[in-house]
Amino acid sequence: MDYLSIEFMGVVLITLLLYYLLPIKQRWGVLLISSVFFYWNALNKNSILFFVHLIMVIYAYGMGILIDKVKLKKILLACIIVCLLPLLLKKYVSFGNSAFDNLVFPIGLSFYSLQMVSYMADISRQRIKPEKNFFKLYLYFTFFPIIIQGPISRYDQLSVELFNNHHFEYKRFIKAIYLVIWAFFLKYMIADKAGIFVDEVFGNYYTYRGLYVWVAGILFSIQLYTDFLACVALSIAVAEMFGIRLFRNFNYPYLSVSVKDFWQRWHRSLSLWLRDYVYIPLGGNRKGKIRKAINLIATFTISGMWHGDGFHYILWGWMHAFYQLGDVLGFDINSKTDKFFKLKKDTLTWRTWHRIITFFEVMLAWIVFRADSTLISLKMIKSMFLYFNPWIMFDDSLLKLGLDGKDWNVLLCSIGVLIGANAIRQKYDIREWLYDQNFVIRYVIITLLIIGIIIFGTYGVMYNAESFIYGNF
Template sequence: MIYISLKYYQLVLIALLLYYIFPVKFRWIVLLAGNVAFYAAFYKTGWWIFLGTIIFSYSITLIMDKLRGGARKAAFIAGILGVTVPWLLIKNSNFVIEEILGGKPVDWLVPLGISFYTLQLIGYMADVFMERIMPEKNIAKFALFAGYFPQLIQGPIPRYGQLQHQLTDGNRFDEEKIVKGFQLIIWGFFLKLVIADKAAIIVNTVFDNYPAYSGAYIWLASFLYSIQLYADFLACTTLARGVSGLFGIELASNFERPYYALSIKDFWRRWHISLSTWLRDYIYIPLGGNRKGKLRKYINLLITFFISGLWHGAGFKFLVWGLIHAVYQIIGELTFNLREKIYDICGIEPDSRKKRWIKQAGTFLLVNFAWIIFRAETLRKGFMLITDMVTEFNPWVLMNNRLFTLGLEWKEMVVLGAAIYFLHKVGKYQEEGNSAGDRVFKQPLLFRWGVYLAAIVGIILFGTYGFGFDAQDFIYGGF
């Protein structure tokens, strides 16, 4: 995968050296050259689609800036269609052709990061249309924003107002920002190689060989998939934030410990935050949000999460996955008073730890069931997997040697379990308002770098490379 390849970090190192050699006011040119080099090194086909989209959205916003009234709105709609249609054709047309029309798929050229930069450009045009920002007049600076290479493939999805000055004004050398960026890179490698790719071995064994496995096997694989997906996606955005930090550029955090959420609504405040806020600001609120009564609010939720499912992938399973989360929220709101009354009848105090644990466990299980559909090969298989989970009772397979037939030996199982526990402890520490990175940074120099070196050695020894496996592609790289 690109973000954990030696070639990528060679590019980052060269860009970093040039960035701090160049005068501050010209440093944005180094980042722009980094964008071009990144595309040239890792994706030599489809670049012209991306370039055409950049030129088109840049031109539309300049046109919008000169228009008013209906003409301005028409230009905005044309801009949205011009950016969205290529994404819809490339990412979703084969599903329609194969599954609905029964035809042969089209071999589309797929530009790198198309799902992410499409939303990024739509958000930019919407912000210009609503006069939240002024359009960028310099097309080179706009291209830098649109194709900023550390976050191009898998986010987070930035807003122009967040990145404009950080990208174009130039940043001075700041030891703290660089060291903290390095910390994030180490953390990202740990999440990817020690947790996500190791968990993927069991997950793939069970899900890809269904119905050879049922009952407790599916419970185990589904829990590990929830952890794999979280660690994998957190890894890629953490690496993006870490590399950006080396240049003194701060990308927004994309996760806030989502599996500690107390409700599905809370989960979406914590999971893939840049996508959640994008859907809120550019879909849910423009549809009317919760301002037009409960029925309209629920319809808006269904539409918003339908679009979320459509963005995640082509297929009925993604659409249903999105709608499930909308239904979760609707039912959660409708049953809120009843559930609070049940807590009261059972003598569970409103702010008690017991109540928090029950809510967290219930939310995680709901999210986990939805992830099964998300991961399954088809929607039908997803429902069959869930059915087998609750109808097949075989917990003893978790207590005998059958567990070690899923691809990991007992030593690797121990490493995975210890790594997940460590992730949990770090999450709890952060949930209390602390920062593990800040705590390490404040330590004496020798101790601090001893921690970094120990972490690097540990990743090399206990990561999937250490056990002879190839690193899996980042999951969200497929969306």
């Protein structure tokens, strides 16, 4: 069972019905039962996988109480290592038996193991008190809209939402439905369409060079963003139906004016986790530039390792660390171009140029991230600059890689809608505006969106929708 399945929608509808029928004090119990049911089915009803997951929750529960009583950093460190050990084994140890690998490590481990670490660390820092009710803590770790793909939540934030009283609000419910539709638009109209071209180029890197790689790199940057944004939007929308607010995981990352700014906007729940539980404990930027560089490299090494077991993931992390060390190493592209072109900070020209440079840097790193190996990624990047084939933009070359002319038109128009919506959302709440319209306008717009998604997204290009990309990490 995944977030795109009919079964998941059924779980949501039944849970909503029971949630609002039962007394307020019992409603968190409905969420607990639904979360257990969803996760049990997501594990394909594998009792051993579920047992491993349960043992980890019991461990975090017991260690949380122990850490609160003892308050020894060595105990905390040992607890964190034990908690992360299954995650490290899953990504970096091969037992030579894929069935065994799949049997031992449950889905969603990458996300809820980090929540366990933050829970124990926050207890050690006396930011929170340990949860004495095991079932409430279990719900925090397994809340079904976020267990598989995040966003990574902190206990002090999510527990307030899970266990506070929530009454049914028609307006909030309708606005959540709008967000669900938007999530499907992002997934089916942009992410999965772009993925067809991206998969063809990256899967046949030895055939497609030069401008093909440029187009694939740009489209993958858009694909990954819209796919993950759709996943998070769907999680937020489902939670909103229960009156629960989740962390906002994105803040227009491709409007960033630097890579540092990018990481304050992209996958913010992971970025803040790495900042609070890795970078700052290592010393952050408090001990000089050299120590800052070491801490930054270590943090992004861990970020790369979290995403996968290939060295290209670590290289991707190092590239992002390298980008941010320009002021330390003296090669900051933005500052040098500012001086060369005499750009004044915070002007439209300055922001536009910095966004282009930042997107280019991020895109190169995404190519490394997406490729099957480090060597392949370096060959692809090399061909971008050494192979000259601009004619493919003017003949039919791009129409032979899975998307025909109509599909390209739909994709480009959909990206245009995304850009326009992002520009408007920075000043206005689109869902609020839509809700305030009269009945006819509101439902005509919604109906047209749904029909458009069905015709041009799901069924228009004859392919099966894939699961969300970040479920693989």
